[in-house]
Amino acid sequence: MEFDSHLPIYMQIMHVIKNRIVSGQLRGGDKLPSVRDLAKEFKVNPNTIQRCYQELERENLVFTQRGLGTFVTEDLEAIKTLKTKMAHELTQNFIEQMKKLGFAPQEIIKIISDRINRRHDDE
């Protein structure tokens, strides 16, 4: 994985794991890879993964069971909230970029709805 140079790596890996949780690749109660295995997957320092898991735990998205490993939260409500939050972030980014390109709110809505409808026709 190529990392973005502007953000700490642990945050970027947190983002990948959140994506896996929200997309259902990782389900509530699933065991996360061990710190060492994930460090190998991303080719990063094991302490970077440790930090990433600690932060995810602080956000109540994962929990640790001593000696057993780290697991995805079983609180489906929390996963749903995360999904909504990530959608808001993506949308917010998109809107800001479109504004920078000079589009007005109404135009942005039209572009999105045209795009979604076209997608619908294709299917």
Add this chain to the structure above:
Amino acid sequence: MNKIVEIKNMTKKYFTKKALDNLSLEIDAGKIVGILGPNGSGKTTLIKILTGLLRQTEGEVFIDKHKVGVYTKSIVSYLPDRNFLYKWMRIEDAGQLFKDFYPDFDEQKFAELLAFMKLEKNMKIDTLSKGMMEKLNLSLVLARNAKLYILDEPIAGVDPVARDQILDAIINNYHENSSMLITTHLVRDMENILEEVVFLKEGKIVLTGDTETLRAEKGKQIDDIYKEVFASEEE
């Protein structure tokens, strides 16, 4: 936290020229630290002092709370940047040599590392490619249960597949009670496995810190910071 390396105001002079100039450095247990700098910045001199091949002119050096000597040599596992095995040997002979030399050499671990690196015990040293040689040397060094591993340019001149295997082996053998000190020119390939970096320029530490913090502060990768710090250097 337990400190594996403590260097206090160390200077190394070759006659009148200072190779290391009033250097102070501490490395905690469980850290993988990168020593970054161009040729002639003092990296090799620093390694030679830590491995007991050279003695500092001034200052103090402790490894696991001991002055460099017989004890520290027994707990420091060093990967030199050049070949140190005889051509007539097979890989198993190299393992035997290490077993004879170092009581902390773990044969089981060595066998696992060889399997991981896809190397066979009966391969002859003089038939190995550069990448295979590098993997063998690293397997020997990591198979020791040392407190401090010193890896001098561990991925220099190897292909991308071998590089990934070497990085995986380093991550696999990372242990929270020991430390690793890695020198490299290939900052981009290595920076994500380094927890701390030390930039060495003309024998002095010009920048040091936690890699994640440095990235956040400067908004740049360590590789770009490296280029910035050493931009005026002529190699």
